[in-house]
Amino acid sequence: MGVKILGIETSCDETAAAVVEDGVKILSSVVSSQVDVHRKFGGVVPEVASRRHLELINPVIKEALEQAGVGFGDLQAVAVTQGPGLVGALLVGLAAAKALAFALGVPLLAVNHLEGHIYANFLVHRDLSFPLVCLVVSGGHTDLVLVRRHGDYRLLGRTRDDAAGEAFDKVARVLELGYPGGPALERLAREGNEEAVNFPRASVEGLDFSFSGLKTAVIQHLHRCQRAGEEVARADVAASFQKAVVDVLVEKTLEAARRTGCRDIILAGGVAANGRLRAAMQEGARREGRRVLYPPAELCTDNAAMIACAAYYRYLRGEEAPLTLNALPGLPLAPA
Amino acid sequence: MEFTWLSLCSEETENFGRLLGGLLRPGDVVCLYGELGAGKTVLAKGIARGLGVTEAVTSPTFTLINEYAGRLPFFHMDAYRLSGPREMYDLGCEEYFYGEGVTVVEWPERVEEVLPAERLNIYLKVRPEEPGQRELCLVPRGRRYEELLGELKELVRAGH
Numbered sequence: 001m002g003v004k005i006l007g008i009e010t011s012c013d014e015t016a017a018a019v020v021e022d023g024v025k026i027l028s029s030v031v032s033s034q035v036d037v038h039r040k041f042g043g044v045v046p047e048v049a050s051r052r053h054l055e056l057i058n059p060v061i062k063e064a065l066e067q068a069g070v071g072f073g074d075l076q077a078v079a080v081t082q083g084p085g086l087v088g089a090l091l092v093g094l095a096a097a098k099a100l101a102f103a104l105g106v107p108l109l110a111v112n113h114l115e116g117h118i119y120a121n122f123l124v125h126r127d128l129s130f131p132l133v134c135l136v137v138s139g140g141h142t143d144l145v146l147v148r149r150h151g152d153y154r155l156l157g158r159t160r161d162d163a164a165g166e167a168f169d170k171v172a173r174v175l176e177l178g179y180p181g182g183p184a185l186e187r188l189a190r191e192g193n194e195e196a197v198n199f200p201r202a203s204v205e206g207l208d209f210s211f212s213g214l215k216t217a218v219i220q221h222l223h224r225c226q227r228a229g230e231e232v233a234r235a236d237v238a239a240s241f242q243k244a245v246v247d248v249l250v251e252k253t254l255e256a257a258r259r260t261g262c263r264d265i266i267l268a269g270g271v272a273a274n275g276r277l278r279a280a281m282q283e284g285a286r287r288e289g290r291r292v293l294y295p296p297a298e299l300c301t302d303n304a305a306m307i308a309c310a311a312y313y314r315y316l317r318g319e320e321a322p323l324t325l326n327a328l329p330g331l332p333l334a335p336a
Numbered sequence: 337m338e339f340t341w342l343s344l345c346s347e348e349t350e351n352f353g354r355l356l357g358g359l360l361r362p363g364d365v366v367c368l369y370g371e372l373g374a375g376k377t378v379l380a381k382g383i384a385r386g387l388g389v390t391e392a393v394t395s396p397t398f399t400l401i402n403e404y405a406g407r408l409p410f411f412h413m414d415a416y417r418l419s420g421p422r423e424m425y426d427l428g429c430e431e432y433f434y435g436e437g438v439t440v441v442e443w444p445e446r447v448e449e450v451l452p453a454e455r456l457n458i459y460l461k462v463r464p465e466e467p468g469q470r471e472l473c474l475v476p477r478g479r480r481y482e483e484l485l486g487e488l489k490e491l492v493r494a495g496h
Contacts (some may be wrong), residue, residue: 012399051426086400088428140398161377162395170372170397212395216373220467227464329403 003076003315004068006100008061009310010093011085012140013053013101015056018304019068019075023312024123027068029298029305032056050088054316055098064304069145072104079109079311081116082321083331098323104208109311110321117268118147119310120295121304122145125266128293133262135253137277138269138301139180142209142249144256144261145333150313153334157207164245167211171218171241175234185238186274194243197221204207207252207259214244246277250284257290267294270301339485341492342463343470349375350382350459351474355491358387359484362408362436365452367444370460375470376442379460383440384410396442400427409437416442421449454478456485 002021009016015032065071080097083090101108118134133156136143142159162170165182172181177188199217202210211217218241225232257265265285271277272294285292343349356366366383368376381393388407396402396414404410411432418424424447432439433452444451461474475480 050428084399086427088426111459138398158392159394160392161381163398166397168397174372209340212373212377219373223464223467329401 003312004070004074005077005079005109005308005311005315006061006064006075006305007111007306007311008057008078008080008093008097009113009302009304009307010053010057010089011081011083012089012302014302015053015060015092016302016304016307017057017061018308019064019070020123020305020308020312023076023309024126026123026305027070028064028066029146029303030060030064030067031301031303033243050086050092053089053092055058057077059090061100063095072100075100075104075106077101077107077109077311077315078104079111079308079314081113081307082110082325083328084113087329088328090329092327094327098325099290107320108323108325109314109319111307111310111314111324112331112333113307114141114143114145115153115310116306117141117300118122118145118153118266119313120268120299120306121266121293122313123309124295125293128266129264131260131262132264132266133253133257133260134268135249135272135281136268137164137184137249137271139163139169139271141165141269142211142313143333144207144253144276146256146260146262152319155332155334156260157209157252159209159211160204161210161212163214164209164211164249165269167245168222168271168274170215171238174219174222175238185285186242186276189239189242189276190235192233192237192239194236194239196233196236197240199240199244201248207256209248209252211245213215214241240274242274242293246274246280249277250280253281254284254290257285259289263290265292267288267292268300273297273300274288275310294334337476337482337483339474339489341472341474343375343472345468346375346378349378349470349472350385352492353379353382353384355418356488357383357438359487359491360408360438362438363434364480364484365433365439365441365455367441367451367455367457368460369457370444371462373408374460374462376460379458380412380440380442383422383438384412387438397480399480401432409435411437412442413439414442415446417448418443421447423447424450448463452479456481 013228020028144157168182169180177184
């Protein structure tokens with residue numbers, strides 16, 4: 001009999017629940033934006049409102065248990081995202097997790113959302129070796145984290161303004177690809193010449209990032225073309241912009257690996273699904289004898305399986321959160 | 337009583353925000369209008385500095401609301417991803433607007449209906465002929481903000 005943990009994640013837009021056995025076997029992973037769940041519960045696209053989380057949390061947990069083929073009595077622990085995120089959204093998940101843990105008489109485990117993203121890798125890769133460097137890159141985060149062992153993190157660098165995924169989404173909008181448009185931008189970029197426009201690489205010292213200036217440079221490039229009456233080569237702009245982001249992400253991540261002597265590099269977060277980033281990181285790492293690993297796309301974006309996985313290692317360490325646990329919107333992963 | 341100020345670079349915009357931040361009081365609300373890349377987050381960073389926030393201030397577009405501890409609590413909101421005022425209301429925005437901290441709202445035009453009537457509006461514009469420069473137009477709504485703008489003008493004139 002393995003250790004089955006129910007994970008709950010409500011830190012931002014997604015209401016998610018999952019059952020994971022022994023930190024590696026995903027018995028179920030339900031994310032509310034999945035079309036079938038919507039049809040089933042008649043919900044609309046889940047937006048930011050806490051009320052939507054409130055409406056979805058119980059059906060999503062029920063669905064996760066059903067898909068896993070387990071009952072409440074089979075759970076050894078309940079895990080939940082404590083932060084960072086929106087306080088109102090986090091509280092919905094916390095309240096549900098606390099009530100379940102109390103009613104079932106099992107430990108409550110608190111997980112940091114970023115820790116969850118890191119652990120998406122442990123769900124699928126069995127041979128990761130510590131210490132390792134993780135690039136957490138999404139719409140809300142661009143963090144370089146040193147993972148020395150399970151539960152031991154050090155922040156090496158982060159964005160000073162916009163997250164990389166945010167830059168993708170905003171540039172996608174000015175290219176009229178809709179919002180959020182990260183994946184659409186990646187598709188358009190495939191048809192473009194990434195050397196066409198030389199967008200500036202932000203010169204931030206150390207391992208920190210900055211993407212706000214790049215976003216502004218793209219907008220100004222488009223305005224300049226407009227004023228000059230030139231037609232904008234959108235695919236070229238998309239490809240050149242993507243290359244500028246990827247170059248910086250790869251360069252800083254490899255530098256972090258060099259400085260900390262890590263052989264393994266892992267990618268996490270929504271932008272880790274970007275094919276250009278994956279390929280460039282692989283290539284750069286191979287040249288230095290390092291290895292790059294990442295989760296499949298569906299585990300890169302917000303989900304609860306990663307929360308249950310991270311919690312499994314806390315469970316093994318005998319950790320337990322008090323039932324007075326509060327949501328922490330600014331919860332740091334580790335001291336800088 | 338408007339006040340227009342020209343910023344020659346992002347450092348100047350941030351510094352202007354720092355001056356403004358130093359004058360803000362509990363319950364003050366500042367709305368930042370302007371296109372993508374107009375410098376709203378840069379200005380908000382400066383306001384945070386002026387409020388004594390030492391933490392790194394990053395874009396709230398994805399997170400919607402970032403909270404910081406300074407001399408006063410600082411709430412940095414962004415309505416870019418919201419579908420409208422209803423969602424802003426659902427986020428509990430009133431608790432921020434009418435609380436003990438200072439609130440800065442980016443993309444306020446998307447949620448106009450739930451914003452307090454009394455506030456300071458700042459319109460940021462890129463100067464087309466000088467893409468590095470920004471024009472900041474400050475429009476006070478209500479007596480508190482007219483006074484605030486008066487104090488800010490004096491500081492700017494004194495060459496801070």
